[in-house]
Amino acid sequence: MKVIETEHLTRTYQETKVPVRALNDVTMSINQGDFAAIIGPSGSGKSTLLNMLGGLDRPNVGSVHVNGSDLANLSDSELISFRLHNIGFVFQSYNLIPVFTARENVEFIMRLQGLSEKECRQRSEELLSTVGLGDRMDNRPSELSGGQQQRVAVARALASKPRYILADEPTANLDSVSTGQLMGLMAEMNRKENMTFIFATHDQRVIDRALRVITLVDGHIASDVIQDVMKKENG
Amino acid sequence: MYLIKLCWKNIWRNPVRSGVILLAVILGVWAGLFVMAFYNGMIRERTRNQLNNYVGHVQIHMPGYLNEKLVSDTIPDPQQVISSIVKNPQVVGIAAHTTAMGLASSATNSYGVTISGIDPKREPQVFDIHNYITQGNYFADDKKNSVVIGEALAKRLKVDLGSKIVLTFQDVHNEIAAGAFRITGLFRSDDKSRDETQLYVRAQDLQRLIGAPGAIQEIFLRLDDSRAASAVAARLQKDHPNLEIQSWEAVAPEFQLINDQMNLEISIIMGIIIFALILAILNTMLMAILERTRELGMLMAVGMSKLRVFGMIVIETLMLSFTGVPIGLGIAWATIRLTYHTGIDLAFLAYGQQYGFSSVVRPEMDPHLYPIVAVMMIIAALLASFYPARKALKLRPIQAIRTW
Numbered sequence: 025m026k027v028i029e030t031e032h033l034t035r036t037y038q039e040t041k042v043p044v045r046a047l048n049d050v051t052m053s054i055n056q057g058d059f060a061a062i063i064g065p066s067g068s069g070k071s072t073l074l075n076m077l078g079g080l081d082r083p084n085v086g087s088v089h090v091n092g093s094d095l096a097n098l099s100d101s102e103l104i105s106f107r108l109h110n111i112g113f114v115f116q117s118y119n120l121i122p123v124f125t126a127r128e129n130v131e132f133i134m135r136l137q138g139l140s141e142k143e144c145r146q147r148s149e150e151l152l153s154t155v156g157l158g159d160r161m162d163n164r165p166s167e168l169s170g171g172q173q174q175r176v177a178v179a180r181a182l183a184s185k186p187r188y189i190l191a192d193e194p195t196a197n198l199d200s201v202s203t204g205q206l207m208g209l210m211a212e213m214n215r216k217e218n219m220t221f222i223f224a225t226h227d228q229r230v231i232d233r234a235l236r237v238i239t240l241v242d243g244h245i246a247s248d249v250i251q252d253v254m255k256k257e258n259g
Numbered sequence: 260m261y262l263i264k265l266c267w268k269n270i271w272r273n274p275v276r277s278g279v280i281l282l283a284v285i286l287g288v289w290a291g292l293f294v295m296a297f298y299n300g301m302i303r304e305r306t307r308n309q310l311n312n313y314v315g316h317v318q319i320h321m322p323g324y325l326n327e328k329l330v331s332d333t334i335p336d337p338q339q340v341i342s343s344i345v346k347n348p349q350v351v352g353i354a355a356h357t358t359a360m361g362l363a364s365s366a367t368n369s370y371g372v373t374i375s376g377i378d379p380k381r382e383p384q385v386f387d388i389h390n391y392i393t394q395g396n397y398f399a400d401d402k403k404n405s406v407v408i409g410e411a412l413a414k415r416l417k418v419d420l421g422s423k424i425v426l427t428f429q430d431v432h433n434e435i436a437a438g439a440f441r442i443t444g445l446f447r448s449d450d451k452s453r454d455e456t457q458l459y460v461r462a463q464d465l466q467r468l469i470g471a472p473g474a475i476q477e478i479f480l481r482l483d484d485s486r487a488a489s490a491v492a493a494r495l496q497k498d499h500p501n502l503e504i505q506s507w508e509a510v511a512p513e514f515q516l517i518n519d520q521m522n523l524e525i526s527i528i529m530g531i532i533i534f535a536l537i538l539a540i541l542n543t544m545l546m547a548i549l550e551r552t553r554e555l556g557m558l559m560a561v562g563m564s565k566l567r568v569f570g571m572i573v574i575e576t577l578m579l580s581f582t583g584v585p586i587g588l589g590i591a592w593a594t595i596r597l598t599y600h601t602g603i604d605l606a607f608l609a610y611g612q613q614y615g616f617s618s619v620v621r622p623e624m625d626p627h628l629y630p631i632v633a634v635m636m637i638i639a640a641l642l643a644s645f646y647p648a649r650k651a652l653k654l655r656p657i658q659a660i661r662t663w
Contacts, residue, residue, distance in 0.1 A: 080657045104565070107560065
């Protein structure tokens with residue numbers, strides 16, 4: 025089942041002296057359960073594509089359809105609500121709320137969704153236990169390692185029960201061990217829950233674990249390759 | 260509730276900065292209230308002193324008397340007037356004066372004075388000058404031609420207790436009359452200018468010299484509540500249409516003028532304090548937003564609505580105020596109460612007594628002004644929060660988080 029469909033997606037930045045076309049006529053789709061890496065050299069349009077898929081930016085031309093809704097036609101406030109209920113975000117630099125504990129960071133998204141305190145508490149504890157932080161729930165981000173913070177960010181992204189999770193360079197600030205743990209965790213989520221993950225990355229360790237690799241060059245899709253499906257089955 | 264929790268935690272991210280702004284709010288509230296109470300205390304004390312020493316609450320004269328203060332403008336049958344007024348339950352004291360404008364002369368100097376001929380037994384019902392005696396006594400014996408004068412006048416005339424002075428004035432036939440009086444008492448009130456120009460003799464001594472036994476030009480009333488003066492004066496005026504009966508506000512409009520002037524000064528000071536507070540809060544919140552640009556972008560990216568972001572900044576600002584304002588109010592209340600009881604002695608400044616201000620200021624504040632000041636401060640904080648909140652609203656998540 026297709027979760028996201030883009031058609032002739034084009035984004036040109038006019039803010040610079042010389043207009044920069046970051047995405048050029050990108051037509052693609054993401055399916056439910058995809059574990060996809062968007063790769064390419066710097067300036068190839070990875071982050072721009074991710075911004076479009078996340079409803080954080082609007083295309084000049086083309087459309088992004090998520091379950092039938094064209095994100096380009098939604099107002100700013102509709103987009104915010106859309107993101108809250110449909111998309112999980114994992115940021116390169118974690119972007120946790122520093123004054124909240126791990127549990128509160130995870131609960132926060134659910135509270136925005138209007139869930140009760142009890143539901144939020146229960147689910148946040150489940151999620152943090154799932155990401156291996158059951159014993160660090162009451163720690164603030166500053167008391168956690170980079171890898172642990174990124175796992176909290178994954179738990180937060182999952183908290184809203186999104187249709188898909190977007191992650192931009194999620195392992196850029198992590199060491200090998202943490203990267204391995206994080207990718208293992210997300211792969212497990214993908215396998216067990218059929219959760220859709222889309223990464224923009226340079227990291228070969230992430231690319232190696234991806235089941236689908238979309239390569240962007242100069243704003244075009246240069247290749248879209250399904251990797252060894254055995255990976256998925258073997259975890 | 261969750262937003263409130265986040266806001267509370269946010270304001271303590273930088274405890275020093277929040278502490279400084281909190282201190283500014285506390286000091287601002289305290290300073291604003293204390294300055295108001297200080298001025299208020301000064302004005303009220305001055306008004307009280309003037310009413311209790313010289314003006315009374317209600318004055319009764321012949322029409323037009325206050326324009327020229329002629330000795331011949333005597334109240335007809337003053338005892339009958341007094342008898343009718345004394346029945347009024349709001350009137351707690353009556354003093355009748357025989358008054359002459361004249362010249363006090365010593366061997367070396369002369370000075371223009373108001374000579375009040377009084378009944379020393381009745382006078383304390385209305386006026387408190389007897390409490391300000393510093394030397395001698397207040398008509399304690401029955402000696403003829405005793406005079407009680409202010410220390411300031413004694414200094415001008417270069418006389419002391421026991422000295423003789425000559426009082427010169429017009430009698431009821433517009434002839435010059437004079438009498439030698441011996442100083443039996445010296446007083447010092449809070450109004451130096453009055454002390455220089457006001458002296459007291461027995462009424463019968465002055466009446467004899469002006470050639471009109473029993474003549475009374477002025478009747479002063481003290482009421483149980485000075486604020487009722489206008490209403491009481493109006494009522495009495497109806498009963499005595501041939502006399503001019505005026506409240507202290509009508510007799511001494513300068514009190515209201517000074518009051519208005521002080522209120523204007525207080526408003527300006529409060530305005531400056533509030534403006535400074537707004538700038539301080541504005542600066543703090545702008546700094547906070549600048550530091551949290553990325554985080555605010557993240558919050559909007561993950562689905563926090565603009566209204567919530569706006570509300571978060573406003574709530575954070577209000578929290579700083581809601582924390583600071585009650586503390587400021589409490590400290591102000593305590594210091595005002597304390598200084599009201601102890602008084603603030605400004606005698607060393609030698610300022611204000613020339614104009615009737617007491618050297619000891621007792622700050623006073625009407626209780627209903629506390630919530631008004633609190634609301635003003637909260638409104639100021641609310642105004643200060645709008646610009647930073649609007650700034651936060653204009654952030655675009657994609658720009659705020661840049662590379663995620």
